[in-house]
Amino acid sequence: MxxxxxxFMSINYFDTATVTASSEAADYPVEQLQNRWKAxxxxxxxxxxxxxxxxxxxxxEINVFVLENMSFTAGATVELGGxxxxxxxxxxxxxxxxxxxxxxxxxxxxxxVFIGHETRRWWRxxxxxxxxxxLEAGRMYLGPYFEPTRSYRTQWKRSPASESEISYSDAxxxxxxxxxxxxxxxxxxxxxGSADEAEYAAINAACGTENPLWICLDxxxxxTKTVYAxxxxxxxxxxxxxxxxxxxxxxxxxxx
Numbered sequence: 001m002x003x004x005x006x007x008f009m010s011i012n013y014f015d016t017a018t019v020t021a022s023s024e025a026a027d028y029p030v031e032q033l034q035n036r037w038k039a040x041x042x043x044x045x046x047x048x049x050x051x052x053x054x055x056x057x058x059x060x061e062i063n064v065f066v067l068e069n070m071s072f073t074a075g076a077t078v079e080l081g082g083x084x085x086x087x088x089x090x091x092x093x094x095x096x097x098x099x100x101x102x103x104x105x106x107x108x109x110x111x112x113v114f115i116g117h118e119t120r121r122w123w124r125x126x127x128x129x130x131x132x133x134x135l136e137a138g139r140m141y142l143g144p145y146f147e148p149t150r151s152y153r154t155q156w157k158r159s160p161a162s163e164s165e166i167s168y169s170d171a172x173x174x175x176x177x178x179x180x181x182x183x184x185x186x187x188x189x190x191x192x193g194s195a196d197e198a199e200y201a202a203i204n205a206a207c208g209t210e211n212p213l214w215i216c217l218d219x220x221x222x223x224t225k226t227v228y229a230x231x232x233x234x235x236x237x238x239x240x241x242x243x244x245x246x247x248x249x250x251x252x253x254x255x256x
Contacts, residue, residue: 004218004225006189007114007145009064010203012213014123014142017054020088025134036212038069038138038228039256047129053088054123054142061119064145066214067111068228069138076101076129080113082120093124104223112214112222114145139228141214146199149192156187156217161253183254185227187217191237191246200235207231212255228255 014034021030021042028043030052044050065080072078078101081093095118105111123142127135161184165177191200207213209231218225229252237246 004220005147005216006187007064007147007216007219008199008203009066009141009143009145009214009216010206011143012141013056013060013062014054014140017056017123017142019055020053022049022051028136033137033140035139036255041069041136041138044135047127047132047135050127050135052125052140053086054140055086056121056123056142059084059119059121060142061117061144062123062142063115063117064141064143064214065111065113065115066139066141066226067125067137068140069109069136070105070111071109071132071134071136072101072106072111072127072129073131074101074103074106075131076127078111079124079126080115081124081126082118083122083124084120085122087122087124093122095120102223108223110223110226112216112226114219114222145216146203147219148189148196148199150190156185158183158185160184180256182256183227184232185215185229185250185252185254187215187250187252189248189250191248197237197246200237204235208234215252227252229253230255 019030023045024030025043025045028041030042032040033042078099080097082095083093087093099113160181162181163179167175191197212230214226214228216222216226232251232253236248238248
């Protein structure tokens with residue numbers, strides 16, 4: 001039986017890539033896939049053989065592909081391809097991975113695929129759907145992941161939260177400025193060894209509390225257990241046991 005692993009995706013080469021698309025609807029340009037708000041979407045004008053191409057400006061090792069807030073339906077044909085030169089117009093790329101769109105992906109509106117070690121400069125997503133009139137997606141990740149030596153100290157927990165504001169009149173009646181509900185996560189972990197220490201420190205430097213990342217809480221259920229979030233606190237290194245063991249807690253908030 002596979003053991004679920006904790007994984008962090010914090011280095012997104014897609015965000016600094018030059019991105020093009022086969023089509024884009026008015027007010028839904030392809031560059032919106034690089035906006036941190038996953039609700040801000042790219043939208044195509046059709047559903048057959050639509051593509052996105054990312055030029056990373058140089059070869060980079062890619063281990064994970066994520067697509068957030070996507071509208072594809074079960075049965076869509078999706079292919080992720082990597083190539084050393086511009087694949088525009090090519091029937092095939094050097095690296096090709098067909099991704100079956102499942103009911104779980106449709107329900108989560110998310111694709112997460114761990115693809116091993118593929119180093120390419122150009123990446124293409126080629127999609128043909130079986131329903132609807134356009135394709136839509138809100139956020140994309142192409143990059144590596146960090147898998148710690150150990151995952152959880154105990155089970156993680158999540159709590160609903162909101163920025164809704166409640167005020168009261170002199171007579172006691174409530175007025176509410178209602179805002180969306182989101183999840184806040186708490187994840188107790190161990191940090192083991194200097195290599196993991198350096199990786200967590202790099203996440204602090206790259207993301208801090210300002211920049212979002214993807215956190216997969218269980219690699220055996222990557223579709224429903226991956227969270228697009230930002231940290232509420234920097235990762236702390238509070239105590240050392242036996243030289244290289246830190247007992248700490250991660251707090252992060254879901255990005256909407």
